[in-house]
Structure formats: C-alpha cells, structure tokens
Amino acid sequence: NGRDYFFLSSGINAEYGVVQSIATYLDSHLPRNPMFPEGRTFTTQYFVQTPSKVDNKKREYAFYQSSIHPPHFKLLVGDEVWEVSKGRNNLFHSLLLFLYYLREHQHGMLGPVNLGPTGLNMLWIIS
Numbered sequence: 001n002g003r004d005y006f007f008l009s010s011g012i013n014a015e016y017g018v019v020q021s022i023a024t025y026l027d028s029h030l031p032r033n034p035m036f037p038e039g040r041t042f043t044t045q046y047f048v049q050t051p052s053k054v055d056n057k058k059r060e061y062a063f064y065q066s067s068i069h070p071p072h073f074k075l076l077v078g079d080e081v082w083e084v085s086k087g088r089n090n091l092f093h094s095l096l097l098f099l100y101y102l103r104e105h106q107h108g109m110l111g112p113v114n115l116g117p118t119g120l121n122m123l124w125i126i127s
Contacts, residue, residue, distance in 0.1 A: 013071060016071065018091060019047075019071075019073075023040075027041060027043055031111075046061070047065075048062050050065055061076060061078070062075075062076040063094065063098050071091065075097050077101065082101075084097060096125070102115055103115070
C-alpha cells in the first residue's frame with residue numbers, strides 16, 4: 001500500500017516513529033538539566049543512537065539503538081550490554097526490559113521522575 005511504500009522508500013520505519021514519540025514524551029516530562037541546555041534530557045542522557053560512541057562511564061543505564069537498518073535496540077547497564085532478541089518485536093521487548101530495569105533497580109524512577117502510579121504511570125505495562 002502507499003503508506004508502506006513511503007516508509008520503505010524514504011528510509012523511515014515504524015520503529016523510528018515509535019522511538020521518537022516515546023523520547024519526545026519523556027523529554028517533555030523530565031526536568032531540564034543544565035548540562036543539556038537544549039532541553040532534551042531523556043534523549044541526551046538516557047538514549048544512545050548509533051553511530052554515537054557508547055561511554056558507559058557517563059551513564060548508569062541507557063536505551064541503546066545499535067543498528068539503524070534494520071533497527072535493533074539493546075539496554076546498557078553499567079559496563080554490560082543487555083542483548084535483546086532480533087526481529088520485529090525487538091523494539092517492544094527492549095522497551096519492556098528498560099521499564100523492568102527501572103522498576104526493579106531504580107525504584108521506578110527515571111532520574112527524578114516516578115514512572116509508577118504517582119508519576120507518569122508507565123509501569124502498569126509490566127505489572
């Protein structure tokens with residue numbers, strides 16, 4: 001159909017749209033960080049896209065897009081890279097793993113923002 005042709009011919013894929021939507025949503029809810037004056041706190045602090053170099057010393061955890069075509073996502077935790085199975089569900093499995101990590105190891109917090117019922121209420125997805 002025409003929609004699929006547009007996405008395939010322009011190099012844009014559905015995963016890109018989903019990731020950008022989530023990043024924009026979280027950017028709008030995280031408080032501004034003076035270290036990142038452009039106001040995109042989630043995108044600059046918790047999201048790494050290839051070809052950017054991964055520097056685990058700067059961040060405790062991050063959502064990592066390791067490949068653009070085909071899109072592939074992983075989770076960076078400390079010095080470890082948590083691999084998620086390849087395929088069409090990689091993005092969603094990676095997002096679920098990211099939320100699970102935040103719930104279990106960061107007490108449901110993404111920086112200063114609670115992702116539980118008293119905050120953005122995103123953790124209900126994995127409850």
